[in-house]
Amino acid sequence: xxxxxxxxxxxxxxxxxxxxxxxxxxxxxxxxxxxxxxxxxxxxxxxxxxxxxxxxxxxxxxxxxxxxxxxxxxxxxxxxxxxxx
Amino acid sequence: xxxxxxxxxxxxxxxxxxxxxxxxxxxxxxxxxxxxxxxxxxxxxxxxxxxxxxxxxxxxxxxxxxxxxxxxxxxxxxxxxxxxxxxxxxxxxxxxxxxxxxxxxxxxxxxxxxxxxxxxxxxxxxxxxxxxxxxxxxxxxxxxxxxxxxxxxxxxxxxxxxxxxxxxxxxxxxxxxxxxxxxxxxxxxxxxxxxxxxx
Numbered sequence: 001x002x003x004x005x006x007x008x009x010x011x012x013x014x015x016x017x018x019x020x021x022x023x024x025x026x027x028x029x030x031x032x033x034x035x036x037x038x039x040x041x042x043x044x045x046x047x048x049x050x051x052x053x054x055x056x057x058x059x060x061x062x063x064x065x066x067x068x069x070x071x072x073x074x075x076x077x078x079x080x081x082x083x084x085x
Numbered sequence: 086x087x088x089x090x091x092x093x094x095x096x097x098x099x100x101x102x103x104x105x106x107x108x109x110x111x112x113x114x115x116x117x118x119x120x121x122x123x124x125x126x127x128x129x130x131x132x133x134x135x136x137x138x139x140x141x142x143x144x145x146x147x148x149x150x151x152x153x154x155x156x157x158x159x160x161x162x163x164x165x166x167x168x169x170x171x172x173x174x175x176x177x178x179x180x181x182x183x184x185x186x187x188x189x190x191x192x193x194x195x196x197x198x199x200x201x202x203x204x205x206x207x208x209x210x211x212x213x214x215x216x217x218x219x220x221x222x223x224x225x226x227x228x229x230x231x232x233x234x235x236x237x238x239x240x241x242x243x244x245x246x247x248x249x250x251x252x253x254x255x256x257x258x259x260x261x262x263x264x265x266x267x268x269x270x271x272x273x274x275x276x277x278x279x280x281x282x283x284x
Contacts, residue, residue, distance in 0.1 A: 012240050013239065013240070013243075016239075016240060016243035016244065016247075017243070019243070019244075019247050020243060020246070020247055037220055038219050038220050038223055041220065041223035041224060041226075041227055042223055044227060044246055044250070045223065045226050045227050045230055047250065048227075048230045048231070048246070048249070048250060048253065049230065051250070051253040051254065051256075051257060052230075052253075054257050055162060055165065055166075055253065055256055055257060055260065056158075056162060058165075058257065058260040058261060058264060059158045059159075059161040059162040059165060059260070060154070060158045061264050062137065062158075062161055062260065062263065062264055062267070063154055063157045063158040063161050064154070065264060065267040065268055066137060066140075066157075066161075066267075067154070067157075
């Protein structure tokens with residue numbers, strides 16, 4: 001089997017990994033590039049999953065809020081505060 | 086072993102590439118930084134509100150008991166994701182993948198069982214692979230998490246993932262802000278006999 005996939009140079013991988021490290025909150029604190037690629041990938045997966053869960057929770061919350069109030073006044077309120085900030 | 090074939094550069098050229106790489110890195114950071122600007126967040130917020138209005142209107146004809154909260158919450162999630170993809174202006178694979186989705190893909194847990202690669206059987210052959218299977222396995226998991234990125238090579242996948250993470254963070258910030266505003270408005274609108282709100 002031609003190992004074309006592994007032809008991505010280690011340089012590129014290191015670069016992308018440093019980009020990821022920049023984003024992930026935990027690894028940013030440590031600041032060292034000693035995290036192995038596998039560990040970093042795992043961190044990334046966990047982080048994305050936790051973000052998904054947050055979005056799901058927020059959707060639930062927004063659904064609840066929407067159900068209990070009139071969207072017309074809600075929109076006016078939102079527009080007002082968006083203009084303010 | 087195979088380092089020479091990827092970049093056959095002399096040291097002088099390598100320095101140039103180094104400088105260019107730094108510039109490229111800065112440019113990419115600024116691409117990601119766009120997800121943090123107020124403008125993007127507001128643009129997303131207004132799209133989100135439009136989407137919420139549509140969801141609410143579509144569920145209005147049915148009485149509140151029939152349309153379950155779960156399905157409406159899912160509709161909100163789908164609308165929020167679509168709005169996020171639109172804000173990305175189609176420059177990334179994941180955004181295009183979200184927009185071409187017809188309905189929300191329900192993530193099936195049954196597929197997780199397939200993860201174990203048959204690497205245990207290929208004992209002597211495993212040494213020939215440059216990437217250990219664990220890395221590929223994790224890359225596959227990542228490919229499933231980011232929309233539309235299942236069969237991408239690792240480099241592209243990581244690029245998409247970084248953009249996706251930045252966008253998700255913005256989505257969380259914007260949705261929290263909208264939820265805060267709505268709950269504040271709801272709290273103010275209600276007659277204040279009940280002081281203690283579970284929020």
